[in-house]
Structure formats: structure tokens, C-alpha cells
Amino acid sequence: MRSHMKFAVPVVVAALALSACGTRGEEPGAGSTGGDGAKKTVKIGVIAPLSGDLSALGKGIQHSVELAVQQANAANAIPGWEIKVEAVDDEGKADVGKNGATKLAADDDVAGVVGNLNSSVSQQTQPVFAAANIVQVSPANTGPSLTRGADGNTRPYKTFFRTCTTDITQGAFAAKFLLDQGIKKVATIHDKKTYGQGLVQYFTEAFKAGGGEVVVAQTINPDESNYAPVVSKVAPAKPEAVYYGGEYPQAGPLSQQMKAAGLNVPLMGGDGIYDPTFIQLAGATSEGDFATSVGEPTDATEAGKKFLAEYEAAKFAEPSAAYGGYSYDAANAIIEGLKVALKDASDVKSARQAIVDAVGQVSFAGVTGQVAFDEFGDTKVKVISGYKVEGGKWTFVKSENLG
């Protein structure tokens, strides 16, 4: 054993020394190939669930950012710089996301990041990017505390922005949506994650304020797939609808099992269930279920139609999904910021503060409306739309600006 140790120590030291040399050697090549007409590299990170249950949404985010970057490069948006996309998988999990964020933050060429999908993951990645002064623009985080802190009035991280609106507006819209249909008694169920819990909380506040009654409040365990005991707990209270805070991998089976157990009332959820997979999992009985989503349907506006056509033409392997437009706008917000901040910069790392400042000041017409941020880093556009399952598809019902 002893003799092994004697060998091991020098070997480890040598390996460390070699690897240290290696990283030091790479930097000039990758970072500052300035002069001689060669372009310098700046990277935009994507951090989203690229595998697992939520990968349909994550892949849409990744490709939409890739589309924005391809177009910017083709138009030579930032003279002297070549933009690259660096995609990292967070699996929709906070710990994996934190590791991914650390990896991106350690790359000196990363100027900004689009992500995450889940509010609970962003909670963990925010401080990592903030410490490195890297601007983070989320296309999908609707948890209000991410920009407004626990007390609702203090911005926790100056580096965090989002192109989608928050659950406060989404919950309020959903409450009004149900009340307008004469539904006064609802049951709420959530999955105990930041997103689901928040959504149910804001929905409940708005629903009670509007004269409705929450007859029973329950939670489910997102790792399980049998919700019969919870459904039995909810059914005797005779709700006229069930409001679910969470995402489609659980919401689909929940809707199916609710109706198979004889609770034939609509299930309503937020943008987390607004995905075709929900209808696949929920089956034929999902007819009449509701969802809200941020913004107007992408194909309802001219800019949205143009984006979808360009996305189609780029032939990505997966569709743009629910957050495609928001991701495209998020990437463009970063690119707009880079145009200003990288003009006279020698390298990315020293320009990061300028990038954060510049992104905070952007204002341009995006796919989802005018892209501009308020003093908290929230988007100024607060449009929410309601959808209904009809004929096995999500169909648009109405939208409203609650700004």
C-alpha cells in the first residue's frame, strides 16, 4: 500500500500541472484571436432541460436561441465578433442547473445566458450568474420572487431579466377566466415546486377577491404517477373546476385519473401545462380543460408568424414549443445589449458589467411584443391568454393585457 502511495502523489501532481497548462494554453486561441480579420468569439449560453420530461420545452428554447444567433451572425450584427451558442442541460433540476451554471460562468467567453425554464432551478442559478456578473434572461420563469424578492419589492439580482410575465398576472387572469364562466367553487392542487405553489397562491388570492371559494387545497408528489387518493380527497367537496399548479407530466395523468374516477370537471393550469403533450397524456377526457399562457399565441401576430416561418425554414429537429418566441426575444435582447457593450471591448469578461447595463436599457419590437424591462428586470408587456382543449388541440379563447 505504501509504495502505491509514493507513486500516486507525484502522478496526481503531474496530472494537475499538465491540465493547468492545458487550460492556460487554450485561452488565447479561443478568447482573443483579434486582428488579421479573424473574428473574436462571444458565447450566449442556453441552460434549460434538454433531456427528461420537460425536454420538449427545453429543446424549443435552445433552437430559438440558435435561430436568433444564426440571423445575427448572418447580418454581422456585432462587427468583429462571431456569436456562438453554448447549450447546457439542467434536466429541470435545481442541483444539476447549479452545476451547469457554474460551468457556463467559468467560461470567459460567455456574455449572457438564456434560461432557465423552471423557476425553482433559476433560484439556484441566479446567484451563480450574478457572482460572475453575467446577464441572465429567462424566457419562461414566471415565479414573481425571482425579480421582486421575498417581500415583493426588492430586486435580488441585478443580472436577472425575463421576457415573460409573472404568475401574479397569470393567477389573476385564471381566476377571472373561471369566475366569468360562473365557476365559483374550485379545488386547488399543486406539486410543491416554486412554480406550482406560487401559481396556486396567486390564483387563490385573486379567486377569493373575486368572490369565489376554494373548497379544498391539496398537493401531489411529482415523482408519483397515481393520484387516486388525492382525487378521492378532492371529489367529495364537489368543486366545479380543479386548478392545478405544476407542469404537464403530472397534469396530464391527473386530468385523466380525475375523470376516470368520476370527477368530471375541467382541470385548469398555467403555462406549464400548455403543451400538446398534456393532451396526449390526459387522453380523450381532457376535452374542455383550460390553460393560461403568457403573451398572445405566437401565430396571432405578424412578427410571430414571421418567427414561426423562419424557425420552420431552419429545420430544427424539435418544434419551438411554448417558449420559442420568448427565447428568441431573450436572445435578441442579449444581442442588442452586445451591440452596444462590445463595440469597443477587447474581451468579453471585462465587458460583462456594460452588457448587463445595456440589456437593462434595450427596447425593440420582438416576437412577443415590445421587449423592454422595468426596474425589477420584468418585461413591460403583461399579456396573458386563455386556452381550451377542443378536438384534441389547444385552442385560443381570449387574451388580455393586465399591465
Place this chain on the structure above:
Amino acid sequence: MTDLLQQLVNGLTLGSLYALIAVGYTVVYGIVQLINFAHGEVFMIGAFGALATWTLLFQGTTALWVLPIMILGAVVASVTVAVVMERIAYRPLRGAPRLAPLITAIGISVALQEAVRLFYPGAKSKIPFPQIDVVTGPALSFAGVTVQRAAVFTVGALLMSAALLWWFVNHTRTGHGMQAVSEDKDTARLMGVNVDRIIVIAFALGAFLAAIAGVAQGLLNANVDFRMGFLAGLKAFTAAVLGGIGNIQGAVVGGLVLGVAEALAVGFIPGQFGGSAWKDVWAFALLIIVLVFRPQGILGARVVDRA
């Protein structure tokens, strides 16, 4: 009262699933004293086998007659995996220290999960399971208690499987051979029992029941995914220990008790510690209490005492 009956129905349904899987743990343990932690994955493979059979042969059909063929597909998939697993992973370790096959089992479990995730089309996320007529659809209602059709199938499947298994173990030559091997392997071998064959049969029997459980869970939850075996396997193992590991009746009783305990915890424990968030805590608390006062499990472990 209706609430109580309703949660009992839910509990018995869930418990039947646990029981079907738990039998596989117990049969194998009774014969070779091995906790086959990959058994949850055998259950998962069964569900995917049924799904694959349906997708390949009957895509779009939901008539009842396809169900037996789906079950057959599930059984073939599960039994094949279990038998191959025994042959390549456990048999070479027959004489090895106890820990070696245990770690191997965990390794196989992870390998099978990842294999399905990587190679089954679309298995990276949940896949909808076909809804077969008669056994799924609108719930039945008895005096205010709603019973899912798939629940009737699940409980029925447990009753039939348990009866068949009981008959097999007590009334066939092979069954007697199994009892002999579980009592004393060496003597059984001297009496002319082919021990290797009996062990393979034990694995196959467990896989058979797990396959049926896989189909039942698919029908109940209307979806399957590659991780479904992990939690189900853990719960079923708990059920087997609760009832008395190595004891087939014990596995059935343990499964039902565990399922009912979970459902009642959701239904009747009020406040912060109730609801589905805490049901696993109560289920495992029950296990601990039973093991403190009755370490051999509810019906008693059938571990042979060699003096």
C-alpha cells in the same frame, strides 16, 4: 363512511399492485436468499413490453381482445429479462459473498432503466398507455364509492395470480421442488431436484406477476415511464418485508396493508402532516413499528433455521 370506503378502495388497488410485485421479491428470496433489487425494473419492462406489443400490432385498436395479447407481450418481455439476468448476472455469483449479488442487482437496475430510456422511442418522457375498452373508461359507482375500472382489473389480477401461484407451489412437482429447495438446497439436490432449474423458475414466476402488475399500472395511470420501477420496487420490497420476506402469503398481505395505510394517511391525517405529501412517511413509519415489535414481519419470514 363513504370517505373511508373510498380510501379503502384506493388503498386496496394500490396495495394489489404492490402485492403483485412483492411476490417476486419474496419468491426469489425464499429460494436463494437474494434481494433482487432489479425486480422493480422487471415490472417496468413488463409495462413497456405490453406497450410495444400494442404499438407494433394493434396501434389504434382499443377492443378488449387485445388485452390478453398485450399481457402475453408483457410476460414474454419480463420473463426473458429476468431469466437472462439470472443467467448472466446472478448465477456466476452463486457462491460469492452476499454483498456481491446485492450490488450487482443495483447495477442491473440502473442499466435496465438507462437502456429503456435510451433505446425505447420516446421513453425520455412519459408515454401514454393505451386505454382498453371495458377495463378503462368511466368509473363504476357503488353507493357513492367510485371504483375505477382499471382498479377492478388490478384487484382481479392479484386474486387470480395469487390463486394460480398457490396451486402451482402446492400441487405441482415443480412447486414441491421449490419448497424443497427453499427448505434445504443441498438435501434437495441430493434428492434429485435440479436446483438451477428451480431458481430460474423462481425468477420467471416473479417476472410473470410483475408483468401483470406493469400492465395494471399502465391501465390505472394511463402512462408509463422508465423510472416507474424504482419507486414501485422500493414500495414492493417494503411490502415483502412487512409481510415477512420469503413468505408468499406475507407478500400479498404486506402489499395490501401498505397500500391501505398510504391511502388512509392521505384521507384521514389532518393538517400539515396529512395529504399525499406525508403518506410515504406514514407508510415507512408503519414498517418500522411492525419491525420493532415483530421483526419477522406480519405473517413471519420463512427463513430456514439451520442449527
